[in-house]
Amino acid sequence: MKILVCITNVPDTxxxxxxxxxxxxxxxxxxxxxxxxxxxxxxxxxxxLKEQHGGSITVLNVGEADGEQQIRKxxxxxxxxxxxxxxEPSDSYFVAAQIAHCAKEGSYDLILMGRESIDFNSGVVHxxxxxxxxxxxxxxxxxxxxxxxxxxxxxxIEGGKEYLEASxxxxxxxxxxxxxxxxxxxxxxxxxxxKPLNVVEPVAVPEAAxxxxxxxxxxxxxxxxxAADDVESxxxxxxxxxxxx
Amino acid sequence: MIxxxxxxxxxxxxFLIKETEASQVFIPEEFTEEQQMIAQSCRDFLMAEVWPxxxxxDQAKSPALxxxxxxxxxxxxxxxxxVPEEYGGFGMNFNTSMLVAExxxxxNSFSVALSAHTGIGTLPILYYGNDDLKSRYxxxxxxxxxxxxxxxxxxxxxxxxxxxxxxxxxxEDGKHYVINGQxxxxxxxxxxxxFIVFAKIENDKNLTAFxxxxxxxGITMNEPEKKMGIKGxxxxxxxxxxxxxxxxxxxxxRGNGFKIAVNVLNIGRIKLAAATLxxxxxxxxxAVKYANERKQFGTAIANFGAIKHKLAEMAIKIYASxxxxxxxxxxxxxxxxxHKEQGMTDAAAKLKALEQFAIECAMMxxxxxxxxxxxxxxxxxxxxxxxxxxxxxxxxxxxxxxxxRLFEGTNEINRLLTVDMLLKRAMKGELDIMGPALAVxxxxxxIPDFNxxxxxxxxxxxxxxxxxxxxxxxxxxxxxVQKFMMKLSEEQEILMNVADIAIEVYVAExxxxxxxxxxxxxxxxxxxxxxxxxLCYLHEAVDKANSAGRTAITSFAEGDELRVMxxxxxxxxxxxxxxxxxxxxxxxxxxxxxxKFVF
Ligand SMILES: Cc1cc2nc3c(=O)[nH]c(=O)nc-3n(C[C@H](O)[C@H](O)[C@H](O)COP(=O)(O)OP(=O)(O)OC[C@H]3O[C@@H](n4cnc5c(N)ncnc54)[C@H](O)[C@@H]3O)c2cc1C
Numbered sequence: 001m002k003i004l005v006c007i008t009n010v011p012d013t014x015x016x017x018x019x020x021x022x023x024x025x026x027x028x029x030x031x032x033x034x035x036x037x038x039x040x041x042x043x044x045x046x047x048x049l050k051e052q053h054g055g056s057i058t059v060l061n062v063g064e065a066d067g068e069q070q071i072r073k074x075x076x077x078x079x080x081x082x083x084x085x086x087x088e089p090s091d092s093y094f095v096a097a098q099i100a101h102c103a104k105e106g107s108y109d110l111i112l113m114g115r116e117s118i119d120f121n122s123g124v125v126h127x128x129x130x131x132x133x134x135x136x137x138x139x140x141x142x143x144x145x146x147x148x149x150x151x152x153x154x155x156x157i158e159g160g161k162e163y164l165e166a167s168x169x170x171x172x173x174x175x176x177x178x179x180x181x182x183x184x185x186x187x188x189x190x191x192x193x194x195k196p197l198n199v200v201e202p203v204a205v206p207e208a209a210x211x212x213x214x215x216x217x218x219x220x221x222x223x224x225x226x227a228a229d230d231v232e233s234x235x236x237x238x239x240x241x242x243x244x245x
Numbered sequence: 246m247i248x249x250x251x252x253x254x255x256x257x258x259x260f261l262i263k264e265t266e267a268s269q270v271f272i273p274e275e276f277t278e279e280q281q282m283i284a285q286s287c288r289d290f291l292m293a294e295v296w297p298x299x300x301x302x303d304q305a306k307s308p309a310l311x312x313x314x315x316x317x318x319x320x321x322x323x324x325x326x327x328v329p330e331e332y333g334g335f336g337m338n339f340n341t342s343m344l345v346a347e348x349x350x351x352x353n354s355f356s357v358a359l360s361a362h363t364g365i366g367t368l369p370i371l372y373y374g375n376d377d378l379k380s381r382y383x384x385x386x387x388x389x390x391x392x393x394x395x396x397x398x399x400x401x402x403x404x405x406x407x408x409x410x411x412x413x414x415x416x417e418d419g420k421h422y423v424i425n426g427q428x429x430x431x432x433x434x435x436x437x438x439x440f441i442v443f444a445k446i447e448n449d450k451n452l453t454a455f456x457x458x459x460x461x462x463g464i465t466m467n468e469p470e471k472k473m474g475i476k477g478x479x480x481x482x483x484x485x486x487x488x489x490x491x492x493x494x495x496x497x498x499r500g501n502g503f504k505i506a507v508n509v510l511n512i513g514r515i516k517l518a519a520a521t522l523x524x525x526x527x528x529x530x531x532a533v534k535y536a537n538e539r540k541q542f543g544t545a546i547a548n549f550g551a552i553k554h555k556l557a558e559m560a561i562k563i564y565a566s567x568x569x570x571x572x573x574x575x576x577x578x579x580x581x582x583x584h585k586e587q588g589m590t591d592a593a594a595k596l597k598a599l600e601q602f603a604i605e606c607a608m609m610x611x612x613x614x615x616x617x618x619x620x621x622x623x624x625x626x627x628x629x630x631x632x633x634x635x636x637x638x639x640x641x642x643x644x645x646x647x648x649x650r651l652f653e654g655t656n657e658i659n660r661l662l663t664v665d666m667l668l669k670r671a672m673k674g675e676l677d678i679m680g681p682a683l684a685v686x687x688x689x690x691x692i693p694d695f696n697x698x699x700x701x702x703x704x705x706x707x708x709x710x711x712x713x714x715x716x717x718x719x720x721x722x723x724x725x726v727q728k729f730m731m732k733l734s735e736e737q738e739i740l741m742n743v744a745d746i747a748i749e750v751y752v753a754e755x756x757x758x759x760x761x762x763x764x765x766x767x768x769x770x771x772x773x774x775x776x777x778x779x780l781c782y783l784h785e786a787v788d789k790a791n792s793a794g795r796t797a798i799t800s801f802a803e804g805d806e807l808r809v810m811x812x813x814x815x816x817x818x819x820x821x822x823x824x825x826x827x828x829x830x831x832x833x834x835x836x837x838x839x840x841k842f843v844f
Contacts, residue, residue, distance in 0.1 A: 186322025
C-alpha cells in the first residue's frame with residue numbers, strides 16, 4: 001500500500017500572532033513552527049497502517065524551505081521519503097492543485113491529511129483534492145482500518161458518528177483519536193537524514209483570489225462581575241454595553 | 246557538526262590561568278536541528294507519559310509504574326543515547342547526551358530513575374567492561390529490557406565511599422565471588438535487574454566492582470525509603486547475603502572499584518548539572534505563567550518589580566549555568582575526539598577526557614544544583630500561598646530539587662574536590678597555577694593599573710574583570726598554600742571560599758563568551774537581553790567573589806599582609822557600576838510578554 005500524507009507547517013498553538021507589511025504578512029520572527037496537529041494524527045495512523053500492512057509512506061508539504069524541519073520530523077516519525085513543493089501555500093485551491101498533481105504522479109492508494117490546517121483552518125483541501133483526482137474524499141475521519149482494497153472508517157457527523165466503507169483510492173481528512181500520537185524515537189531521528197527529500201517546483205494554477213489584509217480579533221475585554229441578586233444592573237448592562245437586548 | 250574552531254583548546258582547570266576566545270566555546274544555540282529534535286522528543290515524552298502521572302508516581306504504590314515508564318523511555322531510545330551503536334545504543338556524543346539529560350530533567354522522580362539507570366547504572370560497564378561483559382549487558386540496558394542500579398553507599402560509608410564494608414570472597418573452586426554486606430540509598434533498587442556492586446576482597450585497601458544480576462540470588466531489600474522529595478524514585482536498602490557472582494563479572498581489576506566509582510560519579514555530576522537545568526527551566530516557566538495569571542492590588546503580580554527581579558534572576562542563573570555546562574561538555578567531546586584520533590578506544594578516550602575535566606564536572610554539579618534550588622525556592626515565593634499548596638507544582642519542585650545537592654557527591658565534597666584537584670595538578674606540574682599566583686602576589690605589592698576600560702571592543706572591560714577575578718582566586722589559593730602548606734586541607738572553610746570564587750569565575754566567563762559568540766552571529770541588537778543576562782551575572786559573581794575572598798583572607802592573614810591582600814581583593818573585584826535593576830526588568834519583561842521561559 002502506498003500512502004501519501006500531506007502535512008502543513010504551521011505556527012505553534014501558543015504562538016503570538018502579529019502581522020507586518022500593512023497587515024498582509026504574518027510576522028514570523030520568534031514564531032515556533034510545528035506539523036499541523038491534525039496532520040500529525042494522519043501521519044501517526046499512516047505509520048500504524050504501514051506497520052500492519054507494509055507498504056510505504058511519502059510525506060508531502062506544499063511550502064517554503066523553512067518547513068523542511070517539519071518534514072524531517074515526519075521522516076523521523078516514520079515516513080520513507082518526502083516531497084516539498086517549493087512555493088508559498090497561498091490558498092486552499094492552489095495547495096490542493098499541487099497535492100493533486102503530485103498524487104497523480106505517485107498513484108497512491110491512500111491520501112491522508114488533517115481535517116484542517118490550524119493556521120487558515122479552511123478545511124477544504126481534502127475535498128478539493130478528491131474532486132481534482134476524481135476519487136472519493138471524507139472528513140473528519142476519526143477511525144480508519146484497511147481490509148484489502150477496502151477502507152473501513154468512522155466519520156464524525158452532527159451529533160454522532162457515521163461508519164463507512166469505501167474502496168481505495170481515497171482522500172481522508174483525519175483527526176484524533178484516529179491514532180496514537182507519535183513521538184519521533186532516537187532511531188527515527190538518526191535515520192531521517194538518510195531519507196530522500198525531493199524538492200519540486202509548483203505547477204501553475206490560476207489565482208482564485210488575492211489577499212488584501214489580515215486583522216486580529218478584538219482583544220478579550222475585562223469581565224464585569226454582577227452580584228447574583230442584582231438583576232437590574234445585569235439588564236442595564238446587557239442593554240447599554242453588550243447591546244444585545 | 247559543530248562550529249568550534251580549535252579542538253581541545255584548553256585543559257581541565259586551565260580556565261583559571263588562561264583566557265579563552267569566544268570562538269573556542271560551544272554555545273547551546275549551536276545545537277543542530279537533529280539534536281533539537283532529540284531534545285524535543287524527550288520533552289514530548291515527559292508531557293505525554295510523565296507529567297500526567299506525577300501524583301501517581303510519587304504515591305509509589307508499586308515499583309511497576311516507574312519500571313513501565315522506563316520501558317517506554319527505552320522504546321523511544323532514551324536509555325541508549327550514550328551507548329555505542331555496536332551495543333544497541335545510538336552512540337551520540339557527550340554534549341548530546343547532556344542535552345538529553347537536560348530535556349528529561351524536568352521529570353521529577355522519573356528523571357532520577359532515568360539518570361541513575363543511564364548514568365551510574367550503565368556507564369561502569371560501558372567504560373570498564375571487557376567485550377564479553379559489554380556485549381552481555383549493554384544492549385539490554387540500552388533498550389530498557391533490563392534496569393540498572395548502582396550500589397556504592399552503605400549505612401556507615403557515604404561521602405567516604407572507599408570505607409565500604411561489603412565483602413567479596415572467592416569461593417574455593419575459584420569460580421565465584423560471594424558478596425555479603427548492606428547497601429543503602431540505592432536508586433531503582435526495587436525494580437533493578439542488574440546491580441553494580443562495590444565490595445572489598447579480603448582486606449584490600451580499595452574497592453572492587455562487580456556486575457550482579459538480580460537472579461544470582463541472595464539479594465533482599467527493605468521497603469522503599471520514605472523521603473522528603475523525589476518520592477516516586479524507588480530508593481532501597483539492599484542486602485547481599487552470600488550472593489554468588491561469577492568471577493567473570495568482576496569489572497576491570499581487583500582494587501579498581503574506587504577509581505570506577507569516582508570516575509563514573511564524575512560523569513554523573515556534569516550530567517546532573519544538565520538535568521537540574523531542565524528542572525529549573527520548567528520551574529521558571531511555571532513561575533512566569535503564574536505571575537501573569539495571579540492578580541493582586543488590581544494587577545498581575547508580574548507587574549511588580551519584586552516579582553520581576555525573581556523571574557529575571559531565575560533566567561540569569563539558568564542561562565549562565567547552561568553556558569558553562571555545555572562549554573565543558575564540548576571541551577570533553579573535543580578531547581574525546583583528539584584521544585580517539587591518537588588511537589585510543591572509545592571507552593578509554595571518554596574516560597580520559599572526562600577525567601581531564603573532572604574539575605569542571607564538580608564545579609558544574611555544585612553550581613547547577615544550587616541554581617535549581619534557588620529557582621525552586623523563588624518559584625514557591627512567586628506562587629505565594631499557592632507555593633505552599635500540595636495541589637500546585639511548586640511544592641513538588643521545591644522538595645525534589647533538594648536531593649541534587651546531596652547525591653553524586655555532596656556539594657561540600659564537590660567543592661573540596663574542585664580545589665583539591667586544582668592544587669594536585671599544580672603540584673604535579675600539569676597546571677601552572679603557582680607561577681601566576683606568585684605573579685599576582687607581586688602585583689598586589691605594586692602600584693595598581695587603573696586602566697579598567699581596555700579597548701572599545703565588545704566586553705573588553707568585562708574581560709579585564711574576569712581576568713582580575715582569576716587573580717583574586719590565585720591570590721587567595723597561593724597565600725593559603727604558602728601559609729598552611731600540607732595542612733591546607735584542614736582549612737576547609739578557606740577551600741570552600743576558593744571553590745566558590747573558582748565556580749563564579751568559570752560561570753561568569755562562560756556566559757560572557759557565549760553572548761560574545763552569539764552577538765558575532767546574530768548581531769548586538771538581537772542579543773540585547775542575553776547581554777543583560779551576562780552582565781548581571783558578572784556583577785553578581787564579582788560580589789560573591791569579593792565576599793568569599795574577604796572571608797577567606799580574614800581567616801588567615803593579619804597585620805600588613807591582611808591589609809595588602811584586602812587591597813588586592815578590592816582591586817581584583819572592581820567593576821564599573823551598571824543599572825542591573827533595569828537590565829533585570831528587561832529580562833523579566835521578555836518572559837512576561839511571551840508568557841514562558843524564552844532563553
Ligand atoms: C535519594 C537518594 C538516592 C541515592 N542514590 C544512590 C545510589 O543510587 N547509589 C549509591 O551508591 N548511593 C546513593 N545515594 C547516596 C548518596 O550518594 C549519599 O547520601 C551521599 O554521597 C552522602 O553520603 P551520606 O549520606 O553518608 O552523608 P555523609 O557523608 O554522612 O555527609 C553528611 C554531611 O557531612 C559532609 N561531609 C562528609 N564528609 C565530609 C568531608 N570530608 N569534608 C567536609 N564535609 C563532609 C557532607 O557534605 C554532608 O553535609 C543516594 C542518596 C539519596 C538521599
